[in-house]
Amino acid sequence: MLIYYNTSGYQYDIITMLINFQNCEDDIMARTITFRSNELEISKKVKDIMEDKFKKNGFATSDKLESDTELVISVGGDGSFLKAARDLDFPDLPFICVNTGHLGFFAEILPDEAEIDYFIDCYQRMYFEVNEIDLLEIEILDNEGKTIKQAINELVVRGNRSRTAHLILHVNGNYMETFSGDGLIISTSTGSTAYNYSAGGSIVDNRLKIMQITPISPISTNAFRSFTSSIILPSEDSEISIIPEYKNEATIILVIDGEETKLSNVRSIKTRQSKKQVKLLRLSDYEFWDRVYMKFLKTYDYKADELRRR
Numbered sequence: 001m002l003i004y005y006n007t008s009g010y011q012y013d014i015i016t017m018l019i020n021f022q023n024c025e026d027d028i029m030a031r032t033i034t035f036r037s038n039e040l041e042i043s044k045k046v047k048d049i050m051e052d053k054f055k056k057n058g059f060a061t062s063d064k065l066e067s068d069t070e071l072v073i074s075v076g077g078d079g080s081f082l083k084a085a086r087d088l089d090f091p092d093l094p095f096i097c098v099n100t101g102h103l104g105f106f107a108e109i110l111p112d113e114a115e116i117d118y119f120i121d122c123y124q125r126m127y128f129e130v131n132e133i134d135l136l137e138i139e140i141l142d143n144e145g146k147t148i149k150q151a152i153n154e155l156v157v158r159g160n161r162s163r164t165a166h167l168i169l170h171v172n173g174n175y176m177e178t179f180s181g182d183g184l185i186i187s188t189s190t191g192s193t194a195y196n197y198s199a200g201g202s203i204v205d206n207r208l209k210i211m212q213i214t215p216i217s218p219i220s221t222n223a224f225r226s227f228t229s230s231i232i233l234p235s236e237d238s239e240i241s242i243i244p245e246y247k248n249e250a251t252i253i254l255v256i257d258g259e260e261t262k263l264s265n266v267r268s269i270k271t272r273q274s275k276k277q278v279k280l281l282r283l284s285d286y287e288f289w290d291r292v293y294m295k296f297l298k299t300y301d302y303k304a305d306e307l308r309r310r
């Protein structure tokens with residue numbers, strides 16, 4: 001049974017494989033899967049195993065995004081999923097991740113044959129959910145004009161050459177602060193468990209449509225007054241604007257989902273909810289707060305696990 005609903009929520013290194021839901025007769029789906037791989041040997045090995053198993057189950061395979069591609073499967077870690085989505089320009093296709101990386105917050109499948117076989121069986125029986133993740137739209141204005149970028153997790157704005165950043169922050173056209181510190185993070189609920197969390201931001205339920213502004217090492221003195229904790233805004237009708245305070249800070253560092261860019265002559269950076277979304281295929285037993293516990297709090301204390309299950 002296919003369950004399809006809108007939600008958000010997650011984090012980031014991998015291969016990527018694609019499959020495509022097309023209009024099908026008698027519930028028979030298109031059969032093309034495309035693989036994209038990072039260079040880790042374990043990822044390549046898992047990719048080869050999965051490719052062979054999908055072929056045996058009647059799927060064709062390809063190294064490219066085909067017109068009848070159904071699904072994107074990342075094998076490795078969260079960063080490769082983010083890179084794949086960006087490189088493919090956030091296609092209207094579901095993704096699923098196989099974790100051969102570290103944290104693997106996006107990952108749904110472990111890299112062993114039993115897990116892979118279970119996933120293929122669930123996929124063919126349509127025992128899964130498709131979650132829609134809201135993106136950030138980032139509008140960068142400089143002397144050359146406007147550039148539009150998309151982010152799944154977050155935008156990070158930093159000063160150039162590790163210097164203190166002085167950034168004027170507006171929300172919906174209203175002045176909020178002149179921030180001084182290492183930088184600002186603007187994250188989605190999905191990105192709340194990524195860099196935002198490491199910087200002291202809040203974990204936000206992935207069903208909530210929000211943008212979170214989190215300061216990185218803020219300076220709050222008589223000379224510089226900055227918020228020292230996160231600000232959470234509804235994303236559907238909010239716009240965040242960041243302007244470098246000084247001309248010599250018009251060269252800044254932007255990091256979008258881990259991809260760093262140095263920009264000169266920046267006039268403003270505006271962030272709002274994007275019209276684009278990314279789809280994540282989840283097996284039917286997925287639960288966000290259980291994932292948070294497993295990735296951030298779980299220990300080998302079996303007594304605590306037993307108490308938690310009661």
